[in-house]
Amino acid sequence: MAKLIAAPLSALVDEPVHIQVTGLAPFQVVCLQASLNDEKGNMFVSKAYYKASEMGEVDLERDPSLGGDYMGVHPMGLFWSLKPEKLLSRLAKKDVNIPYQVHIELSEPHFPIKGIVVSPPMDSLTLERWYVAPGVTRIPVKEGLLRGALFLPPGEGPFPGVVDLFGSTGGLIEFRASLLASHGFAALALAYWGYDDLPSHLEKVDLEYFEEGVEFLLRHPKVLGPGVGVVSVCKGAEIGLSMAVNLKQIKATVLINGPNFVTTEPHVYQGQVNHPVPCNIEFENTNAFGFVEFYRTYEETADKDSKYCFPIEKAQGHFLFVVGEDDKNLNSKVHAHQATAQLMKSGKKNWTLLSYPGAGHLIEPPYAPLCSASRIPFVIPSICWGGEVVQHAAAQEDAWKEIQKFLRKHLLPDVGSQL
Amino acid sequence: MSEEAPRGPLTSLPMIQLIVTPSKALVDEPVSILATGLPPLQVVTIKATLKDEKENLFQSRAFYKANEAGEVDLEQAAALGGDYVGVHPMGLFWSLKPKRPFQRLMKRDVMNSPFCITLDLYDSVRLKDSATIRPKASQTVQRWFVGPGVQRKQIREGRIRGALFLPPGEGPFPGIIDLFGIAGGLIEFRASLLASHGFAVLALAYFAYEGLPDKLLETDLEYFQEAADFLLAHPKIQQPGIGVISVCKGAEIGLAMACYLKQVVATVCINGPIAVSAIPLRYRDLVVPPSQLVPEHIQIHASGAIQFRSNISDPINRLNPQSILPVEKARGWILFIVGENDECLDSKAYAQAAMDQLQSHGRSNGRMLAYPGAGHLIEPPYSPCCFASWTFASAKPLLWGGDSIAHAAAQEHSWREIQKFFRQHLSPSGSKL
Numbered sequence: 001m002a003k004l005i006a007a008p009l010s011a012l013v014d015e016p017v018h019i020q021v022t023g024l025a026p027f028q029v030v031c032l033q034a035s036l037n038d039e040k041g042n043m044f045v046s047k048a049y050y051k052a053s054e055m056g057e058v059d060l061e062r063d064p065s066l067g068g069d070y071m072g073v074h075p076m077g078l079f080w081s082l083k084p085e086k087l088l089s090r091l092a093k094k095d096v097n098i099p100y101q102v103h104i105e106l107s108e109p110h111f112p113i114k115g116i117v118v119s120p121p122m123d124s125l126t127l128e129r130w131y132v133a134p135g136v137t138r139i140p141v142k143e144g145l146l147r148g149a150l151f152l153p154p155g156e157g158p159f160p161g162v163v164d165l166f167g168s169t170g171g172l173i174e175f176r177a178s179l180l181a182s183h184g185f186a187a188l189a190l191a192y193w194g195y196d197d198l199p200s201h202l203e204k205v206d207l208e209y210f211e212e213g214v215e216f217l218l219r220h221p222k223v224l225g226p227g228v229g230v231v232s233v234c235k236g237a238e239i240g241l242s243m244a245v246n247l248k249q250i251k252a253t254v255l256i257n258g259p260n261f262v263t264t265e266p267h268v269y270q271g272q273v274n275h276p277v278p279c280n281i282e283f284e285n286t287n288a289f290g291f292v293e294f295y296r297t298y299e300e301t302a303d304k305d306s307k308y309c310f311p312i313e314k315a316q317g318h319f320l321f322v323v324g325e326d327d328k329n330l331n332s333k334v335h336a337h338q339a340t341a342q343l344m345k346s347g348k349k350n351w352t353l354l355s356y357p358g359a360g361h362l363i364e365p366p367y368a369p370l371c372s373a374s375r376i377p378f379v380i381p382s383i384c385w386g387g388e389v390v391q392h393a394a395a396q397e398d399a400w401k402e403i404q405k406f407l408r409k410h411l412l413p414d415v416g417s418q419l
Numbered sequence: 420m421s422e423e424a425p426r427g428p429l430t431s432l433p434m435i436q437l438i439v440t441p442s443k444a445l446v447d448e449p450v451s452i453l454a455t456g457l458p459p460l461q462v463v464t465i466k467a468t469l470k471d472e473k474e475n476l477f478q479s480r481a482f483y484k485a486n487e488a489g490e491v492d493l494e495q496a497a498a499l500g501g502d503y504v505g506v507h508p509m510g511l512f513w514s515l516k517p518k519r520p521f522q523r524l525m526k527r528d529v530m531n532s533p534f535c536i537t538l539d540l541y542d543s544v545r546l547k548d549s550a551t552i553r554p555k556a557s558q559t560v561q562r563w564f565v566g567p568g569v570q571r572k573q574i575r576e577g578r579i580r581g582a583l584f585l586p587p588g589e590g591p592f593p594g595i596i597d598l599f600g601i602a603g604g605l606i607e608f609r610a611s612l613l614a615s616h617g618f619a620v621l622a623l624a625y626f627a628y629e630g631l632p633d634k635l636l637e638t639d640l641e642y643f644q645e646a647a648d649f650l651l652a653h654p655k656i657q658q659p660g661i662g663v664i665s666v667c668k669g670a671e672i673g674l675a676m677a678c679y680l681k682q683v684v685a686t687v688c689i690n691g692p693i694a695v696s697a698i699p700l701r702y703r704d705l706v707v708p709p710s711q712l713v714p715e716h717i718q719i720h721a722s723g724a725i726q727f728r729s730n731i732s733d734p735i736n737r738l739n740p741q742s743i744l745p746v747e748k749a750r751g752w753i754l755f756i757v758g759e760n761d762e763c764l765d766s767k768a769y770a771q772a773a774m775d776q777l778q779s780h781g782r783s784n785g786r787m788l789a790y791p792g793a794g795h796l797i798e799p800p801y802s803p804c805c806f807a808s809w810t811f812a813s814a815k816p817l818l819w820g821g822d823s824i825a826h827a828a829a830q831e832h833s834w835r836e837i838q839k840f841f842r843q844h845l846s847p848s849g850s851k852l
Binding site: 029031046047049051066067068069071081083084087088109110111112113114280281282283284285286288289290292296370372373381387388389 | 462464479480482484499500501502504514516517518520521544546547712713714715716717718719721722723725730804806807811812813814815821822823
């Protein structure tokens with residue numbers, strides 16, 4: 001009798017699952033399919049084909065997929081190769097207190113042809129994938145101008161504090177902060193536009209708002225001082241870098257695929273205005289699917305001349321640059337190298353650069369499906385983020401480990417700083 | 420009609436114009452596009468728009484920098500970005516993309532209407548359409564799939580179903596059968612174009628069309644022989660042999676026709692299998708068993724489109740040897756046209772194997788044109804490069820592949836070669852084996 005086994009059945013979304021099949025005929029080829037319905041009812045599906053051993057078993061930790069959404073030995077491949085039925089949908093958890101249900105099915109291989117009669121699955125099971133560990137608390141933040149959510153690990157603490165910033169989609173995105181809290185950080189998911197009574201459009205980046213966020217964190221009884229970290233992606237990383245340069249409480253900044261200069265809105269801080277760098281939209285490339293790649297648009301300006309760039313050498317904390325070399329939205333590799341060159345020129349060694357071949361723009365916690373293109377509000381047409389499925393998945397796994405190590409090293413007392 | 424540019428108080432500024440010629444032409448003829456009257460060194464947008472017969476929108480755009488004289492001549496100017504980069508006079512045509520991804524542009528009614536493509540010139544960088552910002556100049560061109568005087572006749576003779584396209588004049592003309600692939604039905608646009616270049620072409624349906632089986636369960640080569648005999652019996656068609664132009668599954672059939680039917684003297688196989696695939700081939704007493712594709716060899720592309728090209732390193736050895744077509748038996752000439760970036764089939768490996776088979780039998784009647792960067796759907800020139808599209812049978816779009824610039828070049832080159840090939844081997848004074 002064919003049997004599908006997976007463990008653990010309920011886990012954090014960044015924890016691996018061991019999937020096995022037993023009771024097959026020797027060398028039988030089977031199809032494993034994963035499916036998930038997101039909060040909007042969009043279905044995401046992936047499939048892979050495996051050949052059983054002589055003993056009639058399949059073990060995803062040992063056996064290669066023969067085809068489907070990925071090939072080769074990838075124990076978590078069914079998760080990170082999930083694809084939306086509705087093109088251009090991006091999987092992004094809103095309510096982090098409710099897990100995703102991932103349904104895994106074992107069946108006979110069949111062609112993806114309409115009207116084909118498919119035999120019922122041989123076995124199936126459902127996994128729960130959580131964005132919060134047991135005991136993590138979520139505290140809505142509505143203090144002063146601040147809007148966001150603070151996630152605290154279970155226990156007394158105090159815990160190293162982190163400000164978590166996302167990019168151009170606006171709103172409040174919590175899933176990374178909730179995961180960081182599940183790993184021992186006090187994480188403030190901070191919205192800055194398109195949420196609650198914050199501006200509906202971003203007109204300027206007011207660093208005093210983010211400074212308020214940092215001070216809020218440091219005031220909290222469960223947050224360890226004297227400094228905090230920042231985890232930031234895309235436009236969030238542009239802000240994160242600006243914060244690191246201007247706010248001395250920032251001790252550790254993670255910059256994922258961000259620009260090292262002001263892009264679309266001016267940055268203001270204490271009366272100083274830092275204006276956007278001119279960009280050449282005509283250098284966009286529309287790819288074979290009609291999605292737009294923007295990464296060339298600063299070729300003539302910021303990419304060429306560091307006079308346009310943030311004076312990163314003035315920052316006091318440490319930097320971790322995370323670069324997807326296949327980023328089609330921003331020229332991340334060039335921006336990160338330019339920033340680190342500036343640091344090197346000033347004799348500073350306060351940085352690490354992790355560069356991942358084949359990884360795209362949206363580097364997220366492990367096992368998140370690659371979103372290579374999607375629509376974002378207020379922008380037409382659809383944007384290409386880049387990334388090659390297998391390499392992007394590997395980058396996410398490695399980067400997440402490194403990000404946590406980096407934050408602990410520079411935010412926890414004593415242990416790390418002189419290593 | 421171009422709009423007048425704003426005029427200064429003292430000087431009269433030149434009018435911004437977009438000159439596109441010819442305004443009416445065959446779809447495989449190039450067009451020259453010239454923008455004038457622009458501010459010197461201004462970065463501008465040229466956009467192309469087309470609505471197909473089902474009202475689906477296709478668009479492309481490119482950004483150019485006007486020269487010192489305020490002109491952009493697409494024969495010389497390099498696009499800075501947009502749907503293509505570099506000097507590509509016909510780039511706006513072959514980079515047309517559907518507004519809804521995965522739609523394929525295909526003309527159905529070739530006789531009665533052209534495709535109309537509107538070219539718009541904006542004097543700034545416009546990435547998206549705006550209701551309020553209008554182009555400074557516009558031109559619409561007609562792109563026809565038939566030349567003047569070409570006639571179309573619906574064919575319902577015996578079992579045969581299709582459409583015969585005859586050039587103007589008395590003839591006789593070299594005869595060609597045109598076969599498409601798994602889309603089924605009757606696809607006429609290539610046949611009508613070839614007829615516009617002096618060939619008598621029978622666009623032949625073989626399933627999912629009028630009186631033919633809904634599904635293809637086996638390939639009956641006698642049906643195709645009937646079609647060949649029908650053509651040769653026509654008073655306006657040259658003797659003693661005909662040509663075949665075929666793509667994908669059609670090319671498998673075309674190659675089988677070349678192997679088994681003496682009436683076929685020149686065969687063009689575009690990105691096709693060289694073995695009987697999926698369903699058996701029958702010819703009189705002969706039944707050739709198929710090679711089967713297995714689901715586990717299919718890959719799914721990041722976009723969700725399906726890549727049928729097998730993901731194993733040696734596709735030839737995986738073929739059922741009994742299914743491989745005996746290409747050495749072909750008496751006529753064979754031209755294999757291959758896109759090296761074909762994501763639907765291992766076209767290059769297959770064509771190379773067929774060429775090797777010919778050589779090992781001491782035959783020299785085969786030729787292969789392999790195009791790096793070209794995908795599966797190699798069509799007449801300036802057809803948009805379709806990277807992936809829905810097909811009637813598949814639950815997901817199929818990936819065809821192709822890097823658009825290389826694919827466009829392959830379409831231009833191969834179309835010339837195909838016509839040369841047919842003229843050379845079908846004309847009465849052409850070389851014989």
